[in-house]
Amino acid sequence: MVHQQVLDKAFAALSDSTRRDILTRLGSGPATITELAEPFGITLTGIKKHVQVLEEAGLVTTEKIGRSRQCRLGTERLDDAMQWITFYQRLWERRLDGLDAYFTLRKGTES
Amino acid sequence: MVHQQVLDKAFAALSDSTRRDILTRLGSGPATITELAEPFGITLTGIKKHVQVLEEAGLVTTEKIGRSRQCRLGTERLDDAMQWITFYQRLWERRLDGLDAYFTLRKGTES
DNA sequence: TTGCTGGTGAACCATGTGGTTCAGTATACG
DNA sequence: CGTATACTGAACCACATGGTTCACCAGCAA
Structure with missing residues (x-):
């Protein structure tokens, strides 16, 4: 299992829709700060x-070129996040298969 | 694509290691508030x-039974998070296959 | 050199977050 | 009944976050 701090930062970074949009934007290629700023109404x-x-979450890497800064995607940390979620989903599934499978029944009969 | 607010809350909820531990704990079966509190040194x-x-993130559901509150896992929101991460990973992979595949070369030659 | 452009850093502000204490309220037990 | 238990809510605290403005620096262009 990955270091907790790494997950903290990765999930925290992903918890803001502006930042998720930035990632999506970078998905179509690298961009500078000003280019990234345009679509959003912020400074x-x-x-x-x-x-x-x-960047601190390891989700993007940047490089200063001339007077502008190129930002592009990083991916390792996202794999960490994915890995944790997958692990957690296994927990859930295993729980359903286990002793208290009666919860599945209850779920089916709830209003 | 899922509502942004849903993702905001899900990722924000996952960004705290105490909360991730709670989820893991609930993976082995439902628990009350006091049972959950024991392993951590908090009130x-x-x-x-x-x-x-x-609960607001949709990751657990709770039910008041007598004077204690049973907490157990919810899962829908986690699927949402997973879905977004998967989508984002596709973005990344597509980018690598695309025009700027030269970045992959550069990555290999960086110190 | 002069000046515009892209980015930075410091300082500030409002709001949110993770935690506490303390004073309740509601249920179980004897 | 009375009392212990399990949780809840309000109020408070220190610190993080998302945003701003303003002053400034580094490159590029004329």
């Missing part, structure tokens, strides 16, 4: 902070 | 708040 400084959060 | 009120966050 450069604001976007810069978001990118920084994403 | 009942503290745990109650965490459970509330998890």
Whole structure:
């Protein structure tokens, strides 16, 4: 299992829709801070902070080129998040198969 | 694609290691607030708040039985989170296959 | 050199979060 | 009945977060 802090940052980074949008945007190729800022109504400084959060979470990597900063996707941390969710889903499924399978029945009869 | 608010809450709920531990704990069967509180060094009120966050995120469901509250796992929202991550991973993979595949080369040559 | 452009950092603000304490309320037990 | 138990709610605290403004610095262009 992955280090807790890594998951903390990854999930926290993903918990903001602006940041998820940034990731989606970067999915179609690298972009600068100003390019990222345009679609949202917020300042450069604001976007810069978001990118920084994403970078510290390992979800994007950035590189200063001339006077602009290229941002592109990173992916390792996302795999960590996925891995935890998968693990947790197994827990859930195993629980259903186990002793208290009667919960499945109850679920079926609830209003 | 799922509603943004749903994802916000799900990811935010998952971004705390105490809450992830609670989910893991619930993986081995339902538990009351006091039972959940024991392993962590925090107060009942503290745990109650965490459970509330998890419940609002749709990750657990609770039911008041007598003077105690039974908490057990919910799962729909986790599927939503999983779904988004999967979608995002596809984005990433598609990007690698696309125009700027040269990034893969660069990645290999970075220090 | 002068000046525009893209990005940064510091300071500030309102709100949210993770935790506490303390004073209830409701149920079980004897 | 009285009392212990399990939780709940309000109020408070320190600190993080998402955003702003403003001043500034580094490159590029004329």
